[in-house]
Amino acid sequence: MHPSASAESSHRPLRPQSSASRRQPLSRPTSSLSTRPPTSASTVIPRPASSASVRPHSRLTQRPQSRLARANHQRLTGLCEDLVRGVIGDADQDKFRDQVAYATRALSAEGTTLNKAGISLGEEEVARMIRGHVQKARIQSRDALADALHVSHKLLKVKIEKDHDLDQEIKPVHIPSHLQLLLALASPPTERTLAHASAYLISLTETPKVPEILTWKKILEEEPFEGEHWEGVYGLPPGSIKNWREPDSQSDISSVLSLDSDDLDLDDSSELLPTPPRSPSPSPPICKTTHDVRVSISHRKEVEELQSRQYWRTEWRIPIQGISTKFDIGDASTLGPTLQNVLGRDSLGLPTELTHVQDRYIYEHDAVREVLFALQGRDNIMLHWRHGEYRTSVTTPRLLHLSLASQASILTALARPCTSVQHLRDFISHVFKTVGGSKSKTRTLEAFADALDSEIRLWDTWCAGKEEAICKAMNGVSPDDGLVVSLLSLEMQIRDTFGDSYLVLLDVVRTVFGDDYSTKAPPSTVTASLLDHLFIVIQKYLERGERIVAGVIMRVFIRSTEPLWGMVGRWLKDGMGVGDVDDLDDEFFIESNGLGSGAFGVGLLDPDYWAEGYTLRYEDEEDGGRKGIPTFFRHIAEPVLGSGKAVGLLKALGIDTAQDRSARWNWRPLAELVTKETGQDEAQGLFSVSIDTLSSLIHDELAPYCLMSGSWLSNAIVEECDLWRHLGTIENLFLMMKGDAMSHFCNGLYAKMNTQQHWNDFHFLNATFNDVVEAGTHVGAKEWVQLSLVRFSYRGSREKVASRTVKALDGLLLEYAVPFPLTYIFTPRTLQVYGEIFVFLLQIKRAKNVLERILVRGDDRKVGNELKTFYAIRSRLSWFVNTLLNFLTTYVIHVQILKFHEAIRAAKSMDEMIRLHDEHLDKLQGRCLLQSNTTALHRTIISILDMSLHFSKMFVAFAGDTTTHDISRHSLITKRRRTRAQKRARRDVIGFSQFMEGVSDSSDSDEEFGDVVAPESSFSVGASTMSSSMDDGAVRLDKMSSELDALVRFLRRGAESLAGGTGDAAATFGVIAFTLEDWDI
Structure with a gap:
């Protein structure tokens, strides 16, 4: 104590009296005991003054910073x-x-x-934090916690304001920092926290108990030296006075002292009391509490009896002498030691670890219990977990009636299922510890792990039941019902009850996930691989007749498939999302490609959205394999995909079918489906199962839902979206089924070509078509086309002259704006094919128009044989063009349209409509010779059509304008006076051998016609002038006739080759082949 402590303490304010100091002192009567000399326990030393108030200033405040x-x-x-x-x-x-x-x-x-x-916070900041915790607790409906925090903080502030003791450990200035530390270290409230808060509030509301006042009356009513007020008197330790009594005789004391010290140590309740201190007072000595000797001995016997049963202790020994006795054929316990003594351990060929096994023996029923512990994954003394498997060790106890080799063989067989089950436990633990947001942890994987956990719980329950039966039999609780407790019996029971189920499941786990239980494959591939492996294992063991293993795997398979089955159900019920990005699980075999993302589902209007917005997962793009689809779902995957897209499209169109869908919705779990269909439970069902059987079962369950949603959408497409009206418009426009209107449009277009004007002008094409449509419309007539949806344009080369070749029409483009959602059926690609057919028909009509304008007329008596050649060629060209046009319009377009209309009326889904339309358009394109395998025949037809145009120019060059001039003999005679127009017309005459060369080259490479080659042409492009002699004109006409004959014959042979095929088009090409046979007549 500092010298200035007393001086400083005089100026210090007095401390308030405590409750103990305010209590009235007890005035006890004077007794002899009160005259004892004072002791250290009774002496009260006054508390020295605190040095905290006189502490000098720290030198740290004077140090540099x-x-x-x-x-x-x-x-x-x-x-x-x-x-x-x-x-x-x-x-x-x-x-x-x-x-x-x-x-x-x-x-x-x-x-x-x-x-x-x-950061150190002030009192206001800490109070704000506490108020925040109070508000958070009230939001979470934890009012007791909120009230406890509020009241305790309020009481703390009151105590701080009243208590100004400078000697306290926590200064009021530092209390906010302490509260900040406590709040930072605090954990989220638990159930114990809430219970403590409630107890705290209850303690505040209860009235505190008034302390009892000690009086002489109470002291005299008690036994001598009893009661808490006697504790510590005479320097005795607390508790030593209670139950004290003076011994009656010295014999009692000697009987107690004669007990062995070990016996006294066995009693846990006994306490070692110190020797009473010697005092000059004549008071009797005080002895410690005595105990009954018989109780201590009985306790020791119970402990020894319990220790005699603890066979797992290292010092425990079997209480029989079979180890050292000689072999007795009537005593099986002498077999093991005898074999070891006779043969020795080294001569048995055992592993090194078995040759060093300790000579420690236990009973077989105890060994069976230990093996049951190992089967449940618990610590035991028979099998130890080392290097990833259960095996015996040098500390494994032995059995008297078994040799080392036989015991090792039996334990090895039992260790195999122990190891398999333990690895499955590790896999389950790994799955459940994986973070939930990880892509590798799928719902199917969780269901698989849960199914494995259920099977392992059945395993543990079975083992616990066996252990219970052993314990009851040992204590005589249950009657002996033929219970056999042995290692061999345990192995046989395991094999008969479970077989190799857990070994098979472990093999599936390692095959799919590897030894480290991780895989980098996509979730859908992992899910499909897991389910496929489980199903293959079921089939394999069913074929072997091992129904126990198949039953266990079936239960695991059904429970593992439930998440995927639920995804299919939600997809069929809710359909595809509109405006959502990847709203499906990664393991589902249907994926979203993100085309529908954007506000209000803008991607839905994309014509490719139906085909590419939601697709099946094709993980192996090179081989086209469906590794992301389980085998038993592959046959129904396409209908399921279409059904979900149909439901989503109906929602996008605003067509409410929720009520009808809810009325017909009866989704059943897969386990219930299997149970009902097979008439057996989950473990025994589907024993005649195969992939086809399960696939048929799943198909029969899902097909009604697919048909229901598909029929709703198909009806909406036909009734709400006017499918037939738009289909008719497309057929009337592109296939020229509206004959009168399209014929007028073609005539106006050909007239512009004949006058060599700009026929490909955008405004001219659309204005001409509009005029034709409006001219054909009369009051009361039904509108067959909506003009705002049709547009003509020309995107071809300007170098091709329409008067020389029909290929100039290749650049003509006809567009039709199909409304949504018919754009999924009439896609831009299909409209392009329609445009190709339209241009091909337009080219044929162009040649026909040119040939019809040639009028061979005049006085036959004057003409003679000069014009017969022109007339013959014109007749043959007209016959071919008319035959070809009639074939295409009647036997191809008209017949195919009738078949298509009949098929699409029976369509039950959107996908079926799209498929039927694509097949219909593919047939039209193939029969019109517009596909790649008929390129040579198409070029041959174009050459004949171009020949018609050149024939018209030759006729005009020789005879003038046939529409205005009379064809006579004098018009064919060469005159010296010729007009400039006739001279230019003669110079414009060229050959068309370039087209024939293209035909020849194409036919050589055509696989359909083998060695058939198109005939060569003798015309050359350099023939720019025409001879003035009549003989030259006749020669050119003869060559044109011969070339025409060769081209038609080539086309006929090609048609005959196509007619000889086995497809549907054979009959159609047979018609044109038969018709072209009349060419030779």
């Missing part, structure tokens, strides 16, 4: 080193230094800006 900072940093570094060493232990120096530096930086003043909890 840099020295103070260095000292604090050094002290903090030492503390951080102790902290890091206690947390991470002995680590390498680099890691240790990094951790110490991090802790020092975080706890120092430099880290206060990075660590919010390191």
Whole structure:
């Protein structure tokens, strides 16, 4: 104590009296005991004055700031080193230094800006934090916790305001910092926290008990030296006075003292009391509490009896002498030791670990219990987990009636299922510990792990039942019902009850997930692979007749398939999402390609959205394999995909079918489906199962839902979206089924070509078509086309002259704006094919128009044989063009349209409509010779059509304008006076051998016609002038006739080749082949 302590204490305010000091002192009567000399226990030493108030100023306040900072940093570094060493232990120096530096930086003043909890807060900030916790507790409906926090904080503030003791450990100034520390270290409230809060509130409302006042009356009513007020009297330790009595005789004391010290140690309730202190007072000696000797002996016997049963203790020995006795054929316990003594361990060929097994024996029923422990994954003394498997060790006890080899063989057989089940437990633990947001942890994987856990719980229950039966039999609780307790019996029971089920399941786990239980494959591939492997295993063991294993695998398979089955049900009920991005599970065999993303599902209007917005997962793009689809779902995957898209499209169209769908919705779990269909439970069902059987079962369950949604959408497409009206418009436009209107449009277009004007002008094409449509419309007539949806344009080459070749029409483009959702049926690709057919028909009509304008007329008596050649060629060209046009319009277009209309009326889904339309258009394109395998025949037809145009120009060059001039003999005679127009017309006559060369080259490469080659042409492009002699004109006409004959014959042979095929088009091409046979007549 400092010398100035007394002086300072005189100026210090007096401390308030405590409740103990305010209690009235007890006035006890004078007794002889009160005259005893004072002791250290009874002497009261006054408390010295506190030195806290007189503490001198610290020298640290006078140090420079840099020295103070260095000292604090050094002290903090030492503390951080102790902290890091206690947390991470002995680590390498680099890691240790990094951790110490991090802790020092975080706890120092430099880290206060990075660590919010390191900033010292004031009283208001801490109060605001507590109010926040109170509000959070009330939001979470934890009113008791909120009230407890509010009341305790309020009481703390009251106590701080009233208590101004300078000697207390926590200063009022530092209380906000302490509260901040407690809030930073606090954990989220638990059930114990809530219970403590409720108890705290209850303690505040209860009235405190009034302490009892000790009086002489109460003291005299008690036994001598009893009661808490006697504790510590005469220097005796607390509790030594209670139950004290004076011994009646010395014999009693000697009987107690004669007990063995070991016996006294066995009693847990006995206490070693100190020897009473010697006192000059004549008071009797005080002895410790005595105990009944018989009770101590009985306790020791019970302990020894329990220890005699603890066979797992290392010092335990079997209480029989069969080990050292000779072999007795009537005593099986002498077999093991005898064989070991006779043969020795080295001569048995055992592993090294077995040759060093200790000679420690236990009973077989105890060994069976230990093996049951091992089967349940618990610690035991028979099998030990080492190097990833259960095996015996040198500490494994032996059985008297078994040799080392036989015991090792039996335990090895029992260790195999132990190891398999333990690995499955590890796999289950790995799955359940995986973070939930990880893509590798799918719902199917969780269901598979849960199914494995259920099977292992059945395994543990079976083992516990066996152990219970053994214990009951040993204690005579249950009657003996033929219970056999042996290792061989246990192995047989395991094999008969479970077979190799867990070994098979472990093999499936390792095949799919590997030894480290991880895979980098996509979730859908993992799910499909897992379910397929399970199903293959079921089939394999059913074929072997091992129904026990198949039943266990079937239960696991059914429970593992339930998540995927539920995904299929939600897809069929809710359909595809409109405007959602990847709204399906990664393991589902249907995936979203993101085309429908955007506000209000803008991608839905894309013509390719139906085909590419939601598709099946094709994981193997090179082979086209469906690794993301389980085998038993592949046959129904396409209808399921279409059904979900149909439901989503109906929602997008605003067609409400929820009520009808809910009325017909009766989704059943897969386990219930299997149970009902097979008439057996989940474990025994589907024993005649195969992939086809399960696939048929799933198909029959899902087909009604697919048909229901598909029929709703198909009806909406026909009735609400006017499918037939738009289909008729497309057929009337592109296939020229509206003959009168399209014929007028073609005539106007051909007239522009004949006058060599700009016929491909955008405004001319659309204005001409509009005029034709409006001219054909009369009052009361039904509108066959909506003009705002039709547009003509020309995107071809301007170099091709329409008067020389029909290929100039290739650039003509006809567009029709199909409304949504018919764009899924009439896609841009299909409209392009329609456009090709339209242009081909337009080219044929162009040649027909040109030939019809040639009028061979005049006085036959005057003409003679000169014009017969022109007339013959014109007749043959007209016959071919008319035959070809009639074939295409009647036997191809008209017949195919009738078949298509009949098929589409019976369509039950959107996908079926699209498929039928694509097949219809493919047939039209093939029969019109517009596909790649008929390119040679198409070029042959174009050459004949171009020949018609050149024939017209030759006729005009020789005879003038046939529409205005009379064809006579004089018009064919060469005159010296010729007009400039006739001269230009003669110079424009060229051959068309270039087309024939193209035909020849194409026919050589055509696989359909083998060695058939198109005939060569003798016309050359250089023939720009025409001879003035009549003989030259006749020669050119003869060559044109011969070339025409060769081209038609080539076309006929091609048609005959196509007619000889086995497809549907054979009959159609047979018609044109038969018709072209009349060419030779």
